[in-house]
Amino acid sequence: MKNVLVLIGLVGVSLTACGPDSRSDRVLAARISQDTSMQTVKSMAQATVGSGFNAGDGYAEVWIRDYNTFITLATELHPAETIKENLRVFFRLQGEDGNIVDGFVSKEKAQTASVGYTYIYTELEPDYAGHKNTVETDQESSLVQAVYKYVSSSGDNAFLRDTVGGQTVARRMERAMDFLMAHRYDRKYGLLWGATTADWGDVQPEHTWGVYLTDSTHYAIDIYDNAMFLIALDNLIELLPEVQPKWSTIHDEIAKHCMAHLWDKERQKFIPHVYLDGSPFPSGFNEMDVYYHGGTAVAIEAGLLSQAQVKHALDRMVANVQQSGAATIGLTLYPTYPAGSFKNEGMYPYGYQNGGDWDWFGGRMIQQLIHYGLVTEAYEQVQPMLRRAVDNHGFYEWYTVDNLPNGSGTFRGAAGVLYDTIVLFEEFAAANR
Template sequence: MCEGKKQAIPFLVLLSTVLAAVVLPQRLILSREPPTSGTLPPMSHQELSLPPTATAWYLPDYPAIEAMRENVVHTFRLCETEFQGPGGPVRGLVPAQEYGIIFVRDTSTMIPTLQYFYGDDYLRTPIEEFLRRQYGADTQSADGDIPGDGAISAVIAPDGHIDKATAVSDEETHLIHAAHQYYRIAGGIDWLQKELEGETIMSRLNRALEWLYTRRFDSTHQLIKRGHTTDWGDVRFEPSVSATDLDADTDHWTYSSYDQALTYRALLELAEMNQMLEDRVRASDLQRRAERLRCSTNEKLWNPQGGFYLVHKHLTPLAHDFPEEEMIGISNALAANVGLSDLHRSQRVFSNLESARLAAGSRKPGLSLYPPYPEGFFAHVQMSPGEYQNGGQWDWWGGMQITAEFESGHSALALAHLRMVAQDWALHPGQVFEWQMPSTAEGWGSDNYASAAATVAKAVVRGLFGVTVERDQASVQPRLRKHDGQIRALQPASGLYVSYDYKYHRDFIVLDYGSSHPRALEVSLLLPLGKETEKVSIDGAPISHRMETILQDSYCVFRAPSGVHRAVVSFKSR
């Protein structure tokens, strides 16, 4: 067994502090109360039976969250790009308008949201272009580096150049994740077997993983290594001409919690895709590697006293004159979200991330690191304490953190955090900053950062409204509790849609929905606090259901047929 001891924490005390800090909306849009107890509201049958013209959400109690959609769409449009690649047009989004090139990290984190706003070419062509430009044994980067066979570039550019950030070890895992998402959304098995420059996509993905294990896996400690950055950043602390490139002879190596989380996820995703192609031997090997990595990470990088994963441990001997082991990095939320940690570790992680946010004076989640590295430690000019990757606040990571909280049994905290981001965005309409100073919220970097817009929108669509639309399945997990809401989710790549109207009454919840997916919907409805399910019906006919509890969240779970229907979850009388 590689699990740690379960420890209880005073999480509800901390949560109450967060909830109290969020100002309630001052205007009420509509009355949720039906005329009499037991009277069901009218159903928008015609609207739910048609594909929506665009993905949108409505949340009368929280107009600031509703208004975020306009910022998201505006930012996406500014960051659209198109150029000619060897296989045809490449269409995608750059991280920000000023960047001009597509990054693999950002592509990976944007796809879950882009699928609801863009067609197939914006999802597929960047992935295929990264794979077409995969390094061979002698391929040189633009700066002259030769990373080795199977490596993946950090970027693809209109002029055709590629460049790998050799200080990090996450470019291969991000591309595997991007490919896995597209495989599930629209690609399927046929896409994995598609040939690019004479080699299948599946073969190229396997080769990318083997580069990582050949060049960056330390067999002694059973962990992935990288340069001495922060947990997720690409800026090394050593002085050099290029802050993102490693000098393997002189620079320091570390084991980052961030890389272990991404590699763990990539191993499981790669195993799933190989299994679907009936390569069971490779799939089993990948699953075994994932389990070994999970055990090694929890054994060597979990800080049981602090209740979080360390930023990293040093492979190369290096002594600091400050307590690096007290720093908590945002990759802790990623570790919780991908399943690297168990629920009890995750509970401590989210509590400690919230404590760090409060200590730093940040008015929203997404704090990259706290406490930061001291002044002068990083040679890079923009890495002073509280800046950029050294303790800056990022909505890119804040959105990821909120989604992780929603999916890990902390929905009340997640909603409070989402409202914080929405209220901050309302202060600067039309701007989504790359990062902000935690104490002042002053915006830095780009003010149209598509990666942040994407992860925050994911926190709304998948986190709060709980919508997932994939090629082989669709599900809704409304986490609205006592708040009425509507969502219209269209997937342009497939033409599939899932829409629903959620209406709360003290005696029941009405879920009117429409779905064009060929399979039944998996529904997991988060119950309001203090409520218990008595029965569930669809179109007036009772159906079976079960209850599932994840830490503080209790769900009523049932299957619902595709098409347009009304589900009613009735509560026990108290």
């Protein structure tokens, strides 16, 4: 949590400074306070998250990577027992090796589902079935982060002592982190691995669906998985100080290796992948040119970049938006992978995770700009996100390069991220009246 505390301190300095900067902060604070679109989107987010827990109207399941990003708002709107029960379901479905499923759905829906998941059942969980996209390496980190957000929002530290199958929530969180080190850790690079995907995505190129590891998978290391792990370790240490001796050392090593192996000093960017067994992409395509927006935003949240590097990242994202014609810095990546790079037909250039525009991640970058004191820039970049939520009467999963809504509607991840972002703007405005 040291990085987080430093960031809060930096923001605090900007909020209380005197002189010209203080005057400009007051002007910006007044603009934020008078911005009716923020209040409209905030109310819309409350209605969306208040209506359920599945990821969106295109998903039957409750996904942990989504729940992690709207659980703070959900804790405000739903009974604490409901929030905790959702978390308990993930722990009841936890594998013997400590792994965490992506999502859960009622057993009845699992039996009639048309998707191709091989559902996971445990004796501990009588009502729900789980599924796991094995190409990902963020489920365990997402659950630890979600528990942290619930406890931080509610003050319910006793939840860590709740037992699931004879093990405390605290112990099960550690087991999830142990799974990553035992089964997803590459000793050569000192980092976590997963399948090759586009930035933070869960679709590998080698299969028409692409969510399961297969014999054709090309294993790789990327910044998103490792940054999520770093954030989870920070959260774990803050919740359970007694585990610091073990996990702080691992945290620091992961952070060091991220910058040693994934950071391109010359280009001032994170490289897309370190491959463990070759690339799945054509040799004529220079993947090193691809800039990952989502992974960069999460790396910033993990405290890996300086304020100057954050500003450079923003400038690069803005340039990518201008060059691509996209609407917001939620643009997944740029340039996109060429047509045919993924067997999944939805992964065409500027489709889905191959250059789709997602508030779910763009909003996280806005949050980090605020934390790093770049509030004016954050306010400018959030405007098109707010505008399209209002114009489209809700939150969509992603947007095309032409800013048309696509994917699942009532996408709760986007609603939660934008809500949390607006709260940060409100806190800035309140501190600079």
